Amino acid sequence: xxxxxxxxxxxxxxxxxxxxxxxxxxxxxxxxxxxxxxxxxxxxxxxxxxxxxxxxxxxxxxxxxxxxxxxxxxxxxxxxxxxxxxxxxxxxxxxxxxxxxxxxxxxxxxxxxxxxxxxxxxxxxxxxxxxxxxxxxxxxxxxxxxxxxxxxxxxxxxxxxxxxxxxxxxxxxxxxxxxxxxxxxxxxxxxxxxxxxxxxxxxxxxxxxxxxxxxxxxxxxxxxxxxxxxxxxxxxxxxxxxxxxxxxxxxxxxxxxxxxxxxxxxxxxxxxxxxxxxxxxxxxxxxxxxxxxxxxxxxxxxxxxxxxxxxxxxxxxxxxxxxxxxxxxxxxxxxxxxxxxxxxxxxxxxxxxxxxxxxxxxxxxxxxxxxxxxxxxxxxxxxxxxxxxxxxxxxxxxxxxxxxxxxxxxxxxxxxxxxxxxxxxxxxxxxxxxxxxxxxxxxxxxxxxxxxxxxxxxxxxxxxxxxxxxxx
Numbered sequence: 445x446x447x448x449x450x451x452x453x454x455x456x457x458x459x460x461x462x463x464x465x466x467x468x469x470x471x472x473x474x475x476x477x478x479x480x481x482x483x484x485x486x487x488x489x490x491x492x493x494x495x496x497x498x499x500x501x502x503x504x505x506x507x508x509x510x511x512x513x514x515x516x517x518x519x520x521x522x523x524x525x526x527x528x529x530x531x532x533x534x535x536x537x538x539x540x541x542x543x544x545x546x547x548x549x550x551x552x553x554x555x556x557x558x559x560x561x562x563x564x565x566x567x568x569x570x571x572x573x574x575x576x577x578x579x580x581x582x583x584x585x586x587x588x589x590x591x592x593x594x595x596x597x598x599x600x601x602x603x604x605x606x607x608x609x610x611x612x613x614x615x616x617x618x619x620x621x622x623x624x625x626x627x628x629x630x631x632x633x634x635x636x637x638x639x640x641x642x643x644x645x646x647x648x649x650x651x652x653x654x655x656x657x658x659x660x661x662x663x664x665x666x667x668x669x670x671x672x673x674x675x676x677x678x679x680x681x682x683x684x685x686x687x688x689x690x691x692x693x694x695x696x697x698x699x700x701x702x703x704x705x706x707x708x709x710x711x712x713x714x715x716x717x718x719x720x721x722x723x724x725x726x727x728x729x730x731x732x733x734x735x736x737x738x739x740x741x742x743x744x745x746x747x748x749x750x751x752x753x754x755x756x757x758x759x760x761x762x763x764x765x766x767x768x769x770x771x772x773x774x775x776x777x778x779x780x781x782x783x784x785x786x787x788x789x790x791x792x793x794x795x796x797x798x799x800x801x802x803x804x805x806x807x808x809x810x811x812x813x814x815x816x817x818x819x820x821x822x823x824x825x826x827x828x829x830x831x832x833x834x835x836x837x838x839x840x841x842x843x844x845x846x847x848x849x850x851x852x853x854x855x856x857x858x859x860x861x862x863x864x865x866x867x868x869x870x871x872x873x874x875x876x877x878x879x880x881x882x883x884x885x886x887x888x889x890x891x892x893x894x895x896x897x898x899x900x901x902x903x904x905x906x907x908x909x910x911x912x913x914x915x916x
Contacts, residue, residue, distance in 0.1 A: 473575075476829050479837065480517075480820070481556030481577030482524045485531035486676040487892055488773030489583030490903045492611065493524055495817035496581070497902040507825045516821045519830070521837040523577060527552050528887070529844040529861060529878045532673045532681075533586040534636030534771075536867065542590060543871035545638075549591040550598075552844075555880050556580060557606065561842060562879050569879070574840065578829050580608045581820055583813075585770050586636050588612045589644035607827055609820045615768050615812030616648045620658060622766050622808045629804055630662040630762040632751060634781075635770030637667035645770055662762045666751035669703050670695035671743040672773035677889055679856045680863045682738055684891065689725040689736060692856070694863060696746050698734045705735050705746065712749050712791060712798070715742045741780050748784050755802040765804035768812070775811045776899050782809065839906050843887050844878035853877070883911045 482493050496517050503512045527548065536545035555561070556577045562569045580595075582588045588610035595608050619631055633645040646663045653661055673695075674682035680694040696703035705713070715722050721739035724732035737743055755764065767785075769775055785807050788799050824830050846853055846861055854865035869877070881887070888911075897904040 475578050476831050477833075478575050478578035479521045479523045479840070480579045480581065480824075481553075482522055482581045482583050483527065483552050483556060483587070484525075484584040484772055485527050485533040485586065486672065486773065487526050487528075487888070487896070488672060488675065488771060488776070489526070490524065490896060490900055491772050491775045491811065492581060492583035492813040492816055493522060494900040494903045495813040496520075496522065496820065497906065499814065499817040499821070501818055502821055516817070519832065519834060520824075521831075522839045523556060523574065524839070524841045525552055525556060525880070526841075526843045526883075526888075527878075528676065529846050530866065531676065532636065532638075532678060533584065534638035534641075534667070534669070534672070537590075537638045537641040539867040541867055541869075541871070544869055545586075546591050546594060547871050547874070549587045550595065551878075553580060553595055555842070562881050564881070575837075578606065579820065579824060579827075580606060581816065582608065582610045583772050583816070585611055585615075585644070585772065585812075586638040586642070589639050589642035605827070607823050607829075609816060609823060611772065611812045611816045612644050612648055612770075613652070614815030614819055615770060615810055616645065616652050618812065618815045619649070619766050619768050619808075619810045620653055620656065620661070622810065623661070624658065626765065626808070628659065628661075628762065629765030630664055630755070630760055630802075632764045632767040632807075633663060633665040633770050634668055634747065634751070634767055634774060635665070636672055637669045639770055640665045640667040645768060662760060664751060664755055664758075664760065664764065666747050666754070668743065668747045668771065668774070670737065671740060671747060671777070672771050674737070674740045674743050675773045675776055675895075677892070679858050679860060681743075682740070683858075684720075684738075686723060686738055687720055689723050689734065692863070693723075693736045695737050695743070697736055703746075703750075706753075709749060709753070712788070713742075713745050714787065715745055740777055744777050744780050745784055748781070748788065752788060752799050752802055756799070760802060763800070763802050763804045764807060766808050766810060768810045770812070772813065775809075775813065776895055778809055778811075778899075782807075838910060841883040841907055841911065842880050843883055845881055845887055847876055847879050850875060850877065883907065885911065 482489055499516050500511045500514065501509060502516050503510055504514050504516060530548045533545060536542055559573060559576055560571050561574050563572045582592060589612060592608065592610040599606050631649060649661050649663055670681040680692055696705050698705050698707060716739060721742055723736040723738050725734040727733050737746060789803050789805055791798050846855060854862045856862050
C-alpha cells in the first residue's frame, strides 16, 4: 500500500471501501486502446465532450499545431458520466460539506477507472462490463476547483499513470490570450456559487498572468446560483410544470437574503414573464409579494444584472470585455447571455447609459471547453496514449441515479434526492448513495435532449445511436 498523509486519507478511504483495483483493468489490451473518461456534475460537461469530438488543432500524424482536416480525437472513444443525483455541486461549500463533495467526486473517478456499470434488465439490475479510462477529464469547474489536486496527489501516491485534466487552467489561458490580443479590460468570472467560493479562477488568473508577464487582471465574479441547476432541471430551482409559487424553491427571490431580487431593478432584469417562467406569491388582494425564477433565461438575466450592479457599487475602473463561462452548463445559454449583455450595454435610465462605464460593447465569452480539449490532446501525445488504429468502440454515456436499495434515502416528487437529504449527509460514511447507469429517456428529459441537439450536434449524433433511437 502507498504511503498516505492526512491530506489524502479521505481519498484512500473512498477507493479502498469501493474495492477498486487498478491491476484488474484489461491487462492483455494495450492501454492506448482504452477510453477517455469525461465527468461533470450533470449534462453541462457535454460541452467539453463536443470539443473533444470536433477539435482539429493539430496534425494527427506529427502532433504539430495546425489543422489537417481530421478531428484530433477521431480514433479515440469516450465514456461520459453525468453525476446528476448529487448535483448541484456548487452548494456543498455553502452548506459546509466540502469533504462530502470531494467524496462524491472521488467515487465518480473510481467509476470511470473501474470495469463495470449497472443496467436494468426487466425487473432487476445486472452488472455489465466496461473498460477502465486511460485519462480523466474533469469537465466540471467546481470539481476541478475543489478536488483536482487531491485526485492527482492520490493517483501519484498510488503509482497510477492516469493523467487528469481540469478546465480552470484552460479557461484562464484563453481569457488572458484574448486580453493580449484585444486589449485590457475587466475579466468576469460567471460560475457556480461553489466555484466562486473556491477562488479558483481569480487565483489562477493572477498566478498565470504573473508567469507570462502580464499586468494583474481586474476580476469580477458572480456565482450563478440556480442556473446550472435549472438547465439540468433540479427540482429546487426549476420545475417546468409548475404553475404557482413553490415552498421547495431555493433560487433568487425577493425574500432570499443572499440572492435577493431587487424590485427597483425589475425594469433592468427584463424577466421573461411568458407562461410559467416567472412565479409569484400573491397576497389576499392579488398583489405579488415574492418572485421565483422558473426558467434558465431568467436566471441568466438576474445574475448578469447582479454582476454589473456589483461593478457599479465597487466603481470598477475597467469595463468588462471578457467573460469566462466558468461552468460547463453555461455555454448552453450562450445566445441569451450575449443578448442580455447587449441589452444591458444599451440600457438607459434618467442619468444616461447605466452600464457603459462597466461593460464593453463587445464581450468575448470564454468557453474553457476548447482549450481543455487541446490540453487533453497534448497530454495524450506526451504520454504516448494515442489510439493509432481506427475507432471501433462506441462512446458510452452514464448518469448517477438515487440508489433506492438504500432505505434511508429521501426523494422528491420527481424521484431525485431532496435538498435536505442531499446536503444533510456526512462525509466518511461511504454508503453507496447512487447507481451508475446508462443514459435513457427517463433519467434524461426530452427537453435536455432537445437542448443537446441544438447546441451540441456531434454529441447528439453520438448519443442518438445508443439512446434516442433505442427501443422504448
